[in-house]
Amino acid sequence: MTKRLFAALDDAKHQRFGLCDEDTTASFDGFLDCFDNTLGVCQINGKHPAEPKVSSQRDYALSRLADDQIRIGEALTKRARLLVARQAETLPVLGLDYFGYRLAFAPEAEASGKYGELARSGTLLRVWDFDAAEPDGTIWRGYARRFVNSYVPRFDATDEQVADKYGKWESEAEFDRSAPIKTLHHIACEDRRLDQDGQWKGEIALVTLKGDIDNLGSIFQQGLEKPTFAKMASLSRQINAFFALWLPWFCEHGKDAQGIARYRNTYTVFAGGDDFFLIGPWESTLALASELREKFAAYVANNSITFSAGLTMTHPKTPVRHLARSAEHALDAAKSYPGKNAAQIWNRNVSWADWQILMGQRCAALEALMDRAVTHGAEFSTGLTYSLLQLSDRAESKRPEDAIWRSQLHYRLTRFFRDRVKGDDSARDRREQLLADAIGEIGGALGTYKGAYRLPLSVLLYRQRN
Structure with a gap:
């Protein structure tokens, strides 16, 4: 029976929805008559008719379904309980019925506790707790749990102390709001x-x-x-x-x-x-x-x-x-x-095993090499990093002319360090050692990971952007 069930599930998975079958319930009877000619279509989903009441509350054409979706999104980040009821007289419910039920959100246990009388009368059917878990992992608060994601990044006192990192978006950081949610620009x-110069x-x-x-x-x-x-x-x-x-x-x-x-x-x-x-x-x-x-x-x-x-x-x-x-x-x-x-x-496929090595060991080794270069007065330039990115592509290429990427790497690194690290015999010895280590680390990684070596190179490149 289980095998037959899986076979039936597989068939259903690969079939299109039969929206035009004869036994399909008509979904559009009277649909065009629902439109208000002064408001037209909902500006959020572009399909449903805009409803005058909710549109006036938000100052743009909006359907009741879209308004409910916005309210749900807001409630998931600010409330803690979902109430499911038969009637709507005393609850701050959403605009639409859902399968014959009305839904409302309550902020916390104390607020939802006042609905005990509704529960005893049979009007309130369910109370579900979807609040985030406590820092210690505690999730039980006396209500049935529903694991609905509700976490969004918010500003705190630490962010306010370093608000200048937000640049031109600093003025948009609303630290004094009751729910100061970060925008994607802030994230x-x-x-x-901060670098050594405080930038x-x-x-x-x-x-x-x-x-x-x-x-x-x-x-x-x-x-x-x-x-x-x-x-x-x-x-x-x-x-x-x-x-x-x-x-x-x-x-x-x-x-x-x-x-x-x-x-x-x-x-x-x-x-x-x-x-x-x-x-x-x-x-x-x-x-x-x-x-x-x-x-x-x-x-x-x-x-x-x-x-x-x-x-x-x-x-x-x-x-x-x-x-x-x-x-x-x-x-x-x-x-x-x-x-x-x-x-x-960055358009490169890697196994998770290679990912861990590239983002861990290889990235750390390359960063240590770049730090050593700085102490010798040979900080990796953006141009050098871009050259190494090009060489990573050539290391993976099947074209005959790209087979000399090792020679190009040796030439590029030799010229870079010898143009920048000068001085007495001791300085030249340190330069030659740095050059040998750079060729060994970068050349070895390119030989092993080829185009995937773009990952640690890109991380360190973007880390240095001003």
Whole structure:
């Protein structure tokens, strides 16, 4: 029976929705008569008729469904309880009925407690707690739980002390609001650092991270020795708990190896089921991808259960729809990697094993080499870094003329250091040692990782941007 069920699910998965079948319920009877000629179509979804009351409240043409969606988005970040009721007289409900029920949001336990009489009368049917977990991981507060992602980055006192890092967007930082949520422009500035001259350095950019579990259908069909509905439901809930419960908590409270809460500026657009979609400051999100992969591997304790991820780096003014599309394309490309279990960033597919080495050991070794060069008066220039990026492409190229990339690397580094490091015999000896170490580290990494060496090169390039 289970095999027949999986076969039927697979058939349904690959079929189109039969919206034009004879037995399909008509969805558009009287649809055109619902439009107000003075308001026209909803400016949010571009399809539904704008409704006069909600449009007047927001000063633009808006449908009741779009207004409810906006109110839900606001409530998820500011409220703690969802109330499901039969009637709407005494509740601050949404504008529409949903399957015959009315929905309302309450801020906290005390506020929702006053609805006890409604519960006793049968008007109030459900109260669900979707508030974020406590810093210590506590989630039980006496109400049925629903793991709905509600974490968004907010300003705090520390951000206010270093507000000049936001540059031209500093004036838009509303530190005194009751819920001072950061905009994408502010989030993009969070990885900037002060240099020795007191100037903020680092690229102002976002990284969008989208991922999902590889071959989940096969895991359900073949991963359980004796599958039952109970086992499948348990596996589904456990996977969902990692993304819907742990991931938002980790973004808010998790710390890196240095004890820094660097992931709190990550916007969890959605996280649950077997996938996730995050937007955050560029370098912190790259580090979060590494952490997420390690934590997930430890959680499942099974090397055959993996996920792939697509990452794209963009300017903060890029429309969110474009962010979603570009991240989806990157995820599709990562899924095309042999065996999956991979990530794509800057149009390069790498396995997670290579990702950890490139973003960890190789990035640290290259950074140490660049710091040594600074002490010798030979700081890596932007031009040199771009040359190394070009050589990474040539190292992966199959064209015969690109086979001499090692000679080009040797020539480029030799000329760079000898033009900048001069002096007595001792200085020349230090220069030659630095040159040999640079050729050994960069040449060895290019030979091993080829085009994927673009990852640590790009990180250090963007870190130095003014």
